[in-house]
Amino acid sequence: KKVAVLPGDGIGPEIVEQAVRVLHQVEKKFGCSLEFSYGMIGGGAIDRAGTPLPDETLQLCKQCDAVLLGAVGGPAWDHYPPEIRPEKALLQLRKELGLFSNLRPVMQFDGLESSSALRPEVIKDVDLVVVRELTGGIYFGEKTRINTPDGEVASDLLIYHEYEVERIVRQAFEIAEKRRKKVTSVDKANVLESSRLWRKVAEKVSQEYPDVTLEHMLVDNCAMQIVQRPSTFDVLVTENMFGDILSDEAAVLSGSIGLLPSASLGRGTFGLYEPVHGSAPDIAGQGVANPAATLLSAAMMLRYSFGYHEAANAVEEAVKQVIAKGFRTPDLIKEGQIKMAVDTEEFGALVIKEID
Amino acid sequence: KKVAVLPGDGIGPEIVEQAVRVLHQVEKKFGCSLEFSYGMIGGGAIDRAGTPLPDETLQLCKQCDAVLLGAVGGPAWDHYPPEIRPEKALLQLRKELGLFSNLRPVMQFDGLESSSALRPEVIKDVDLVVVRELTGGIYFGEKTRINTPDGEVASDLLIYHEYEVERIVRQAFEIAEKRRKKVTSVDKANVLESSRLWRKVAEKVSQEYPDVTLEHMLVDNCAMQIVQRPSTFDVLVTENMFGDILSDEAAVLSGSIGLLPSASLGRGTFGLYEPVHGSAPDIAGQGVANPAATLLSAAMMLRYSFGYHEAANAVEEAVKQVIAKGFRTPDLIKEGQIKMAVDTEEFGALVIKEID
Ligand SMILES: CC(C)[C@H](C(=O)O)[C@@H](O)C(=O)O
């Protein structure tokens, strides 16, 4: 199996390095064989190649079975024009590789209950997945910016085709079938036409899954319920922009965004795997970044792109064990808490030992 | 001063009734004189007049100095076409009355710390206002729905004119000047053209307020920060859709959405005041709805539309006192808690006694 490795900017290289180490351990332990090829992406690619997504990187991804990505972006490129910003590479990759679906599981970690902003009784039993549409909607609709005698006018078009809604909603149902059999479809159908189409398609698809319950929820209400009653959700499915907002909000439930993985999938088994968190330029290069989210993203790759379920479970278990045993990178240490502090590399080593 | 009273649907009439009683007490106590005229709106108006916003209601509002609204909507009208849904009345009212700004203060109530899904140390010192743009953006941009050989396509246009952004951002700065002097402008400038215009205008306006700090925050990050670090916010300003989502999310910080008021303002002192919560059809007519949010909305009316600051403070203080003394409508009573249970009418009476 071929893996394109795109470390990116900020803490990207450090955390991806640990993921690759852990994957080497997986090869040893489970007798599978992975081939890693590295590519440039993001700000580093802008500096060296003049574009956030060089063509070689895109070609590399297309030749591989999966992509493992660190993070992109940083203050150095914040004032670049939109077309050559680091984030543009993510949007292009998603579109070019047909990755229409972004999965973000949100789970609890033993020993981290006290890191959450939420009360223990609220986050107890939280186990949900946000399924976000990733290649449509307002992210990719036409944009305009014009000058008028009365000043500037800017617009973005939120547009969905029926087939785009159908495939993402269907995926949510497929996932829900293997879980607690509940899909919450989030929209703003009382205001948006695109949401009314979304709701209609969700209803239609739901007919094919009689054993899965479909509920519709307005996005404003959902933003409230995610904090108030998070354990009532199983699979949330929603359009690109709402998914961006709600999945980041839901990340808070786990106590740290440094722990959450994501998978971006399309047709077939190809996928792109990356942590939910960003490039954290403030702590880059210090070797203290939390690699857990990237390790868990690698586990998702083993599961979804390679079908190595046993290996995926082993990596997930190992990460959870290391945390449960009390080892903490600095982001997880609250003032006054006595914990076993570790750096990025030590965390990776502990996970490797755990898998062994 | 003339007040248009629009009780609306569900619990609307019950809670508005208490607000009017309390305002009568304010008249007595502070020697001001208010004139109340009632109008139909929402589902009830659909049933009786065939439209959620009858022309008489709109004319009534235009002849008054302020509007006090209960809530609209309910399952009975959920399957009506978009044009004759109860919510449509709100959108029309906002547009027709030029109410481009929606203020939602989020505060803490003594004695309710334990009702929040968040930890006490997280919500401690929370005191923020969400300033939401209310008559522009994707709510009012062009909508399309077409059939193609490949299925349906639906779209909504997110569009902003410079002047629309300018007036709302300016208002946020005006409010911040009287508070902790910090404005957080929320956008998605790394993806949306309208957000890039928004950010540019925010920068420009900020030049006029050298003593107020402006920070920009991406909406996904903000959805996370509202839960994780709510006390770091003072004034949040954002576009219509983001504001809808974030203000409902922020409502959780207070422990109950049943407590939060809102003001919708335009040019001049005219305003529309309504609770943040909805029409709660499940408990309508039982006399157990929490009127606090409506009473606090009436207080905002006294302050913003009539300039009766003393009376406004008195109502706010009275509501807070009644809660601090332990009186609770059912929505605020957690299982196992011993509190002094009251119904809608009793709560109103307690507030009146407190003002006296
Ligand atoms: C960087 C940005 C374009 C991106 C998005 O909004 O999709 C990020 O926030 C994410 O969620 O992956």
Ligand SMILES: CC(C)[C@H](C(=O)O)[C@@H](O)C(=O)O
């Ligand atoms: C009912 C709906 C149209 C409305 C909105 O989204 O503006 C409501 O959610 C609100 O926030 O006042």
